[in-house]
Amino acid sequence: MIFESHAHYEDQQFDEDRDALLAGFKDHGIGYVVNVASSMETTEKSLALAKKYPWMYASVGVHPSDTEELNEENMQKLKSACGHEKCVAVGEIGLDYYWDKEPEVRQRQRYWFERQIDLAREMKLPMIIHSRDAAKDTLDIIQKKHGEEIGGVIHCFSNSLEFAKIYVDMGFYIGIGGVVTFKNSKVLKEVAAWTPLERILLETDCPYLAPVPNRGKRNSSLNLPYVAETIAQLKGISSDEVIRATCENAKRMYGIK
Numbered sequence: 090m091i092f093e094s095h096a097h098y099e100d101q102q103f104d105e106d107r108d109a110l111l112a113g114f115k116d117h118g119i120g121y122v123v124n125v126a127s128s129m130e131t132t133e134k135s136l137a138l139a140k141k142y143p144w145m146y147a148s149v150g151v152h153p154s155d156t157e158e159l160n161e162e163n164m165q166k167l168k169s170a171c172g173h174e175k176c177v178a179v180g181e182i183g184l185d186y187y188w189d190k191e192p193e194v195r196q197r198q199r200y201w202f203e204r205q206i207d208l209a210r211e212m213k214l215p216m217i218i219h220s221r222d223a224a225k226d227t228l229d230i231i232q233k234k235h236g237e238e239i240g241g242v243i244h245c246f247s248n249s250l251e252f253a254k255i256y257v258d259m260g261f262y263i264g265i266g267g268v269v270t271f272k273n274s275k276v277l278k279e280v281a282a283w284t285p286l287e288r289i290l291l292e293t294d295c296p297y298l299a300p301v302p303n304r305g306k307r308n309s310s311l312n313l314p315y316v317a318e319t320i321a322q323l324k325g326i327s328s329d330e331v332i333r334a335t336c337e338n339a340k341r342m343y344g345i346k
């Protein structure tokens with residue numbers, strides 16, 4: 090069974106056919122999905138979705154670009170959401186310097202990243218890390234906060250091989266999605282080829298980042314076989330082997346039996 094480790098099915102792009110799409114997953118070999126939150130609102134929505142489907146789980150957390158909404162009251166709400174029976178991680182949390190360039194906004198991102206790392210530690214949940222154009226600051230904070238004691242995944246990995254090696258050494262998982270199938274994704278292909286199979290998670294980040302041959306269209310977990318096939322080719326193993334191992338990895342990381 091395929092384990093989809095990172096999806097956003099609460100997104101309005103799925104409003105028209107969400108239930109029909111999700112209902113067909115089992116027949117297409119998609120055994121598990123973690124719906125990842127990125128704000129207070131999507132934290133609620135992800136938990137509600139996960140409650141509806143026995144094979145769906147949720148994370149709780151606020152994306153760096155949405156940290157403006159964080160305050161003590163909302164941190165309390167996140168903490169109680171972490172106690173929900175279907176919550177399996179804190180995320181997606183981290184740093185995104187692509188959109189936010191002002192020093193004070195970046196400072197705010199770093200502050201709430203650290204606070205949400207503390208939350209993951211307190212609630213004994215793994216972290217789903219988002220890092221865009223902020224490789225060094227992300228790693229600095231994770232090292233400073235001893236993230237290796239908490240664990241988690243560097244989702245939609247987009248850093249160099251050098252960073253992948255450091256994260257794997259720290260015990261983190263590397264999330265690989267549709268980008269690995271793009272012709273020009275030389276560095277990510279290198280990362281996928283190097284990363285030990287037992288450290289890779291399959292993800293879509295849907296509705297975004299659909300793999301070739303569906304690049305540019307709305308993405309869904311149904312496209313994961315293309316990602317698995319590309320990783321298999323890079324490693325010279327079978328696609329089934331990739332699917333089996335990444336499913337084990339995700340269950341281990343998220344603590345799902």
Ligand code: NI
Nearest residue numbers: 095125181294
């Ligand atoms: Ni995401």
